Amino acid sequence: MKILVTGASGLLGLNLSLGMIETHTIVGVDRSKLAGTPFELVQADLLQAGACSRLIDQTRPDAIIHTAANADIDACESDPDGAHHLNAELPGHLAELCAKHTIQLIHISTDAVFNGAKDVIYTEDDTPNPLSIYAQTKLNGEAAVLSVNPDAVVARVNFFGWSLSGSRSLSEFFFNHLSTGKQVNGFTDVYFCTMFVGDLADTLVRILEKGLSGLYHVVGSEALAKYEFGVRIARQFGYDPELVIPISVTESGLKAKRSRNLRLSIHKLSTDLGLEIPGVSTGIEKFYTQHQQGYPQKMRSYQQL
Ligand SMILES: NC(=O)c1ccc[n+]([C@@H]2O[C@H](COP(=O)([O-])OP(=O)(O)OC[C@H]3O[C@@H](n4cnc5c(N)ncnc54)[C@H](OP(=O)(O)O)[C@@H]3O)[C@@H](O)[C@H]2O)c1
Numbered sequence: 001m002k003i004l005v006t007g008a009s010g011l012l013g014l015n016l017s018l019g020m021i022e023t024h025t026i027v028g029v030d031r032s033k034l035a036g037t038p039f040e041l042v043q044a045d046l047l048q049a050g051a052c053s054r055l056i057d058q059t060r061p062d063a064i065i066h067t068a069a070n071a072d073i074d075a076c077e078s079d080p081d082g083a084h085h086l087n088a089e090l091p092g093h094l095a096e097l098c099a100k101h102t103i104q105l106i107h108i109s110t111d112a113v114f115n116g117a118k119d120v121i122y123t124e125d126d127t128p129n130p131l132s133i134y135a136q137t138k139l140n141g142e143a144a145v146l147s148v149n150p151d152a153v154v155a156r157v158n159f160f161g162w163s164l165s166g167s168r169s170l171s172e173f174f175f176n177h178l179s180t181g182k183q184v185n186g187f188t189d190v191y192f193c194t195m196f197v198g199d200l201a202d203t204l205v206r207i208l209e210k211g212l213s214g215l216y217h218v219v220g221s222e223a224l225a226k227y228e229f230g231v232r233i234a235r236q237f238g239y240d241p242e243l244v245i246p247i248s249v250t251e252s253g254l255k256a257k258r259s260r261n262l263r264l265s266i267h268k269l270s271t272d273l274g275l276e277i278p279g280v281s282t283g284i285e286k287f288y289t290q291h292q293q294g295y296p297q298k299m300r301s302y303q304q305l
Helices: 011-020 051-059 073-078 080-101 133-148 170-178 197-210 226-237 267-273 280-292 295-300
Strands: 002-006 025-030 040-043 063-066 104-110 153-157 184-187 214-218 244-247
Touching: 002 011, 002 051, 011 025, 011 197, 040 051, 051 080, 063 080, 063 197, 073 080, 073 133, 080 104, 080 133, 104 133, 104 197, 133 153, 133 214, 153 197, 170 184, 170 226, 170 280, 184 226, 197 214, 197 267, 197 280, 214 267, 226 244, 226 280, 280 295
Parallel strands: 002 025, 002 063, 025 040, 063 104, 104 153, 153 214, 184 244
Antiparallel strands: none
């Protein structure tokens, strides 16, 4: 299968592209951050008029995994119009083109579409109620995709791993503090079901291969507080877990509002794929193994100088 990955320089896009090169032909869409990748790169600013159409004509993919977005929650608060164009309008446009050319599409969305007020696990049938501009624009993107292309998959995700910049993910945030002996805050009152990005890449490929469509929660099978996640990273790497300071998200001073309960059910995903979905514990072990094998350095070697 030839798969076009948008946002190839991003945390998800780069891991996904590298993870699929053994089994698929990958073309990554980049805005000149990458060089020397073991997969083909095409340059495009997806917001330029006609860019998506040109990309499809030029590369003729069987499938597109659309990861490109403004995924910086606080940056979206400062630029709501930009967030709307990128996170809401662009996915709808891409979905229309995929329907026209019979290209499979996985559109990446977020667990943050829920406000977290419900005290149980969220299923795909629960009504989203976004708290931030980021979450609202991502929710609008989901609706735009499914209204024009019901064969597409909208995947609500949350993930961690190593990134091009070395500082994009929550796991790197903890690692970067802990590895230099610095204290780091961890929220005790924000629960999520984060998934190791390598496991997410494998799951997205299975979704494509199985030909699923519609809305799916694609997260890990285990819920934990962000504080606990930090403690587990510390333990895995042999750093002092007491460097992770338990605090409430209300003390964080972050600009955009955050949901406290991002526990998402993976029942539909696991049933439709006929697979067990991995949890965070094995994911943290894989994150550690990648570190021992020099994966973070390998990632950074793809940075355009
Ligand atoms: N990180 C998480 O834990 C998380 C959680 C839930 C959902 N998500 C969703 O997962 C997806 C991937 O997130 P991420 O963390 O990998 O994001 P990221 O690291 O911030 O990467 C975003 C990517 O989008 C690209 N991009 C932005 N504007 C573009 C444009 N106009 N044209 C072409 N490319 C453009 C960026 O390119 P440049 O590098 O050139 O800027 C970058 O490659 C997003 O849809 C996000 O909403 C992420």
